[in-house]
Amino acid sequence: MDQNTREIKTHCSYMDHGGCGLIVTVQDGRIVKVKGDPDGWLNQGYVCPKGLASPKRLYHPQRLRHPVRRVGERGSGNWERISWDEALEEISARLDEIRKRDGARSVAFGLGMPKGLDHFGQIRLANTFGSPNLVASQDVCHAPREITGVHTCGFYPVVDFKHPSELVVLWASAVTNTNEEGGICSQLLKQVGQGTKLMVIDPYRSSLADKAELWLPLRPGSDAALALGMINVIIAEKLYDAEFVAKHTHGFAELAAQAADYPPERVAAITWLEPEQIRRAARLYAQAKPAALAWGNPIEHTNNAFHAARGLVCLMALSGNLDVMGGNISPLEPKIAGLGPYVRADLVPDKRKQMLSAAHGVIPRFMTIPPAYLRRAILEGDPYPVKGFFSMDTNPLMVWADSRLTKRALESLEFFACAELFMTPSAALADVVLPAAASLEFDDIGHYGIGHGFILARPHVVDPPEECRAPMQICCDLGRRLAGEELWPEDYHDMLDMVLEPSGVSWEEFVERGHLQGPQKFRKYAEKGFRTPTGKVELRLSAAEKFGLPPLPAWVGFPEDIDEEFPLVLTGRKNKVALHSSYRWVEELRKQNPEPITELNPADAQRLGIAEGDQVRVSTQQGSIVQTAKLNQRVRQGVVYAEHGWWFPEEDDPLGGWERANFNLLTSAAKLGKEFGTPNMAAIPCKVEKVA
Numbered sequence: 084m085d086q087n088t089r090e091i092k093t094h095c096s097y098m099d100h101g102g103c104g105l106i107v108t109v110q111d112g113r114i115v116k117v118k119g120d121p122d123g124w125l126n127q128g129y130v131c132p133k134g135l136a137s138p139k140r141l142y143h144p145q146r147l148r149h150p151v152r153r154v155g156e157r158g159s160g161n162w163e164r165i166s167w168d169e170a171l172e173e174i175s176a177r178l179d180e181i182r183k184r185d186g187a188r189s190v191a192f193g194l195g196m197p198k199g200l201d202h203f204g205q206i207r208l209a210n211t212f213g214s215p216n217l218v219a220s221q222d223v224c225h226a227p228r229e230i231t232g233v234h235t236c237g238f239y240p241v242v243d244f245k246h247p248s249e250l251v252v253l254w255a256s257a258v259t260n261t262n263e264e265g266g267i268c269s270q271l272l273k274q275v276g277q278g279t280k281l282m283v284i285d286p287y288r289s290s291l292a293d294k295a296e297l298w299l300p301l302r303p304g305s306d307a308a309l310a311l312g313m314i315n316v317i318i319a320e321k322l323y324d325a326e327f328v329a330k331h332t333h334g335f336a337e338l339a340a341q342a343a344d345y346p347p348e349r350v351a352a353i354t355w356l357e358p359e360q361i362r363r364a365a366r367l368y369a370q371a372k373p374a375a376l377a378w379g380n381p382i383e384h385t386n387n388a389f390h391a392a393r394g395l396v397c398l399m400a401l402s403g404n405l406d407v408m409g410g411n412i413s414p415l416e417p418k419i420a421g422l423g424p425y426v427r428a429d430l431v432p433d434k435r436k437q438m439l440s441a442a443h444g445v446i447p448r449f450m451t452i453p454p455a456y457l458r459r460a461i462l463e464g465d466p467y468p469v470k471g472f473f474s475m476d477t478n479p480l481m482v483w484a485d486s487r488l489t490k491r492a493l494e495s496l497e498f499f500a501c502a503e504l505f506m507t508p509s510a511a512l513a514d515v516v517l518p519a520a521a522s523l524e525f526d527d528i529g530h531y532g533i534g535h536g537f538i539l540a541r542p543h544v545v546d547p548p549e550e551c552r553a554p555m556q557i558c559c560d561l562g563r564r565l566a567g568e569e570l571w572p573e574d575y576h577d578m579l580d581m582v583l584e585p586s587g588v589s590w591e592e593f594v595e596r597g598h599l600q601g602p603q604k605f606r607k608y609a610e611k612g613f614r615t616p617t618g619k620v621e622l623r624l625s626a627a628e629k630f631g632l633p634p635l636p637a638w639v640g641f642p643e644d645i646d647e648e649f650p651l652v653l654t655g656r657k658n659k660v661a662l663h664s665s666y667r668w669v670e671e672l673r674k675q676n677p678e679p680i681t682e683l684n685p686a687d688a689q690r691l692g693i694a695e696g697d698q699v700r701v702s703t704q705q706g707s708i709v710q711t712a713k714l715n716q717r718v719r720q721g722v723v724y725a726e727h728g729w730w731f732p733e734e735d736d737p738l739g740g741w742e743r744a745n746f747n748l749l750t751s752a753a754k755l756g757k758e759f760g761t762p763n764m765a766a767i768p769c770k771v772e773k774v775a
């Protein structure tokens with residue numbers, strides 16, 4: 084290695100929820116190689132194709148490199164280059180004008196998947212600005228699991244992949260593609276190699292389903308019903324952990340009475356499974372000690388998200404797998420800054436009353452605004468108008484249900500600005516776009532604030548190009564103008580130090596160590612009980628009436644039902660080499676996933692006269708898109724998978740061909756789950772035809 088070449092250790096980020104330790108080789112200020120760090124705390128050398136290609140995001144010629152301001156019509160693709168001072172001045176002046184005229188709540192702040200510390204920087208920006216309206220995708224991502232967990236057992240039960248389990252249940256979780264929750268799939272694969280059994284509850288037969296004791300290819304969207312069927316069997320056959328249930332649960336008799344209405348025969352008809360499969364699943368899960376349940380994203384993709392999540396936490400409790408090693412745990416955080424003080428929640432004390440969602444009866448604990456309600460506010464003034472929007476790390480036009488509605492809403496805003504790496508279809512509708520630095524170009528702390536009991540050091544390895552700024556620096560720069568210099572530091576590194584301060588560990592030491600982990604303690608309830616109103620796991624929610632929640636898990640039907648016109652059920656799964664709508668411009672990733680794919684079972688395809696590689700039109704009540712057909716035996720008959728997040732940066736269209744293959748033209752934001760404002764993204768009646 085010559086003197087211009089260095090190897091730097093950091094963690095992969097902004098590519099999924101993982102956090103693989105990486106060794107990055109930098110030569111003359113450019114990244115030339117990435118490999119998995121054998122000492123990586125989570126991954127022990129593992130790295131995926133996305134992680135390997137991650138530096139290529141940095142060097143694309145069309146990457147945004149300086150701030151721009153719209154000239155001409157919204158979305159016309161005409162921009163003028165402006166200085167950072169002009170850009171920050173314009174954004175703060177316009178947002179302040181709205182604040183002075185209509186109140187701070189008429190400005191909303193936008194976020195996507197939590198990617199780094201800037202997620203919390205943006206929440207702090209909204210709070211210090213004075214707005215209660217922070218809009219994110221949490222209606223379809225984690226809020227249903229986390230908040231339902233908190234209501235039921237006082238914490239969000241995270242799957243424990245770090246300790247051996249007798250059984251792991253992958254329930255709507257494709258961990259080998261997605262590395263959900265910082266659980267790197269290599270940890271699970273290692274366990275499976277050492278004898279851990281698997282059960283897979285998923286309409287798709289993955290490679291792990293091939294190895295499983297049991298694969299349940301249920302009908303998409305029927306998870307709440309299946310959970311109730313399994314609870315029925317576990318109670319009827321007395322397979323539950325009697326001691327735990329007696330000492331630590333509330334409402335067992337009521338749950339038992341409720342579950343009695345869901346015998347396997349009834350549930351089989353709803354879920355497209357056999358009654359015997361439901362019995363086997365219940366026995367397998369209840370009898371394995373310990374069993375970890377990895378619950379994935381699609382259970383949060385229908386209006387039944389609350390019931391589905393409730394059912395799963397009840398299963399964890401009945402089987403005695405809550406807060407046990409190798410089960411579903413409540414990790415303790417290291418000694419770092421608490422979230423509330425960090426984001427300055429105190430500055431908007433009446434947030435719960437003021438936020439847009441208060442008018443729609445969502446769970447009061449749910450502190451971000453479901454995108455459906457933002458659009459009602461912008462377009463209909465319901466319950467009051469929102470006129471300004473500043474977003475970071477998100478591409479709403481591609482990722483929110485009902486993309487046409489999103490487009491109308493973004494176009495109707497008085498002022499819209501965002502920070503981006505690239506001119507995405509959403510950024511193309513903005514008034515001002517700021518050029519963000521990409522991960523690997525700025526110092527960052529990973530996994531803060533998401534309850535996994537650890538944080539990861541992500542030191543930068545190269546400098547950002549030209550005028551690109553670290554996302555957290557952008558928060559600071561806007562914060563100083565919009566909220567005052569006493570609330571925001573000049574240099575974003577102070578925001579990293581604030582997180583670490585209580586630990587007494589400096590940034591340099593943190594980078595040296597790579598991660599900080601909280602103390603490992605299990606069965607904490609034995610001494611302290613559960614943090615719920617009754618101190619027990621609430622199989623029946625004791626405060627249901629107070630919060631307007633259904634007290635017991637139930638099956639309330641599919642959001643929409645199939646019929647003669649739309650006889651198939653459309654759902655989705657994340658592609659291993661893509662992240663939602665991100666990085667479609669990165670050639671190395673695009674080569675591995677060149678076009679949007681719709682997968683069908685070969686028997687369904689044959690009936691419809693569809694062959695591999697055909698262009699197919701996928702239609703729902705809401706609209707149509709065109710993708711490329713892939714015939715896949717692994718897809719359950721009657722189910723269709725389309726890919727979401729597809730646009731075409733290479734096209735001449737300023738909005739990147741957002742209408743051609745965009746899954747969210749097929750979804751609707753009209754019928755929403757009450758608890759979280761969740762639309763239907765996973766159980767959509769559809770038809771598929773070959774394009775003539």
Ligand SMILES: Nc1nc2c(c(=O)[nH]1)N[C@H]1C(S)=C(S)[C@@H](COP(=O)(O)OP(=O)(O)OC[C@H]3O[C@@H](n4cnc5c(=O)[nH]c(N)nc54)[C@H](O)[C@@H]3O)O[C@H]1N2
Nearest residue numbers: 099255257261287303304379380381656657659661662663
């Ligand atoms: N490569 C990659 N990784 C990612 C992401 C990405 O975009 N790409 N996104 C990240 C984000 S933000 C998230 S939230 C996570 C999500 O990660 P996961 O929770 O793993 O979610 P998905 O890939 O959406 O779906 C998981 C599985 O659910 C199955 N499924 C579909 N519908 C249903 C259903 O109705 N019921 C059941 N039981 N199963 C169903 C699918 O076949 C799939 O195998 O991944 C993160 N990691």
Ligand SMILES: Nc1nc2c(c(=O)[nH]1)N[C@H]1C(S)=C(S)[C@@H](COP(=O)(O)OP(=O)(O)OC[C@H]3O[C@@H](n4cnc5c(=O)[nH]c(N)nc54)[C@H](O)[C@@H]3O)O[C@H]1N2
Nearest residue numbers: 195196220224476477478482502503519521663664665727
């Ligand atoms: N139909 C359908 N819709 C879905 C889902 C689904 O499964 N099906 N999944 C849902 C889920 S789980 C989630 S979490 C959301 C995800 O929604 P988003 O988080 O909005 O989706 P991403 O494509 O990850 O968008 C992030 C944007 O961040 C930009 N970006 C990347 N790095 C940086 C950076 O350093 N700084 C800045 N400022 N920007 C950066 C990317 O260019 C991209 O445009 O989508 C949801 N939407």
Ligand code: SF4
Nearest residue numbers: 095101102103131134
């Ligand atoms: S699994 Fe996730 S964290 Fe690990 S290298 Fe791949 S994208 Fe990065």
Ligand SMILES: [Mo]
Nearest residue numbers: 196223224380
């Ligand atoms: Mo997500």
